[in-house]
Amino acid sequence: MAGWIRVYAPRLDCSGTNLFWAGPSPEELCRSLLAVGQLDPVLVRAQGEGYRLLSGYRRADFLAREDREITARCLPGPGSPLEDGLLYLHANVHRPLDDSMRIQALRYFQSLLVPEELTRRVAPLLGVPPRSGMWRKYLAWLELPASWDDLLGVGKVPLAAGTILAQLRQDELEALRPYFAAWKWSQGRAVQWLTLLKETALGRGWSLVQTLEAVSARRVLESGLAPQDALQALTTQAGAIRHPHLDQMEHRFADLVKRLFGSSRWDVIPSPNFESDTVELRLRARSVEDLRAAGQALDQALEKAATPESLGESLEGLFRIALEEEKQLGP
Secondary structure, three states: OOEEEEEOHHHEEOOOOOOOOOOOOOHHHHHHHHHHOOOOOEEEEEEOOEEEEEEOHHHHHHHHHOOOOEEEEEEOOOOOHHHHHHHHHHHOOOOOOOHHHHHHHHHHHHOOOOHHHHHHHHOHHHOOOOOOHHHHHHHHHOOOOHHHHHHHHOOOOOHHHHHHHOOOOHHHHHHHHHHHHHOOOOHHHHHHHHHHHHHHHHHHOOOHHHHHHHOOHHHHHOOOOOHHHHHHHHHHHHHHHHOOOHHHHHHHHHHHHHHHHOOOOEEEEEOHHHOOOOEEEEEOOOOHHHHHHHHHHHHHHHHHHHOOOOHHHOHHHHHOHHHHHHHHHOO
16 A cells, blocks of 8 residues: 555554654654644554554654554555665654764664765765765764663763774673773873873783783773873873883973963963974964063073073973983993
8 A cells, every 4th residue: 555544543554763763752643633633644554454664763752652643655665675674764864862862873774785875875964064074973983882872872872982993803802891881081081091002002012901900991991080080090101101211201301381471371281292393382462462471481491591500400401301301321
């Protein structure tokens, strides 16, 4: 049978896996259905003596619970998992989507389409530019066990972390999971922590479990610290193991900046982790007087650089922190 029909809940199967965004009816939809009835039909296919729902779960669910007739458009043919999934996407193309919803959809199509077809046929319907960096993040997440999708759904793990997590073994993922289940991680913090752990493990020939032990991660997990304090502790400890002399270098840099620039409005910032001999100067000024004072402070710092007692007392020393640290460590 094709065309417009009316069907009651006992004859309508709403359990199809293609309804991957099915959920309870929001209150505003319930009020609308009670006030003016069903305005938009649901989509169904004939199935035996009844029908199988293709789209419109929330309307169908509410009307079924109210024991009301459901207006439906019956599509011809038996359909297929792929065809019905694509129809569901097209019928819901207007819906606002988040990362979790997109992953739900991609999990459905993962076994039905090869990556190239997934990119061509599904990415545009999910509002993601094919071949984009964002699309690659979704594909990377699909390499993770589906059990991680719940953590993504509640905002514990950001999508970007999947690029690193997907490279890990199952036992490594299990070791990391408690730390993501405990707190909500921002994208920057999660990527930073995972990168530090990975680099440390590779550099020292440790397993990820050994690395977590070395950075005392379990102690932080069980400490009862506030979320932000706990996340800061994890990244700080991981950074100290990855860059064991970084803390000392940061203190030397900050001390030299204070001696050279005093309490001026200059912010003097080294390159991240002192990876290059570059320094950034930022000025916070609220008036012309602030600009004059900042100029004088910079002139004074340059004068000190002209006749330094030692490299550690000069402006040049700001650019040589990493080099001097290497000399102290020796070959």
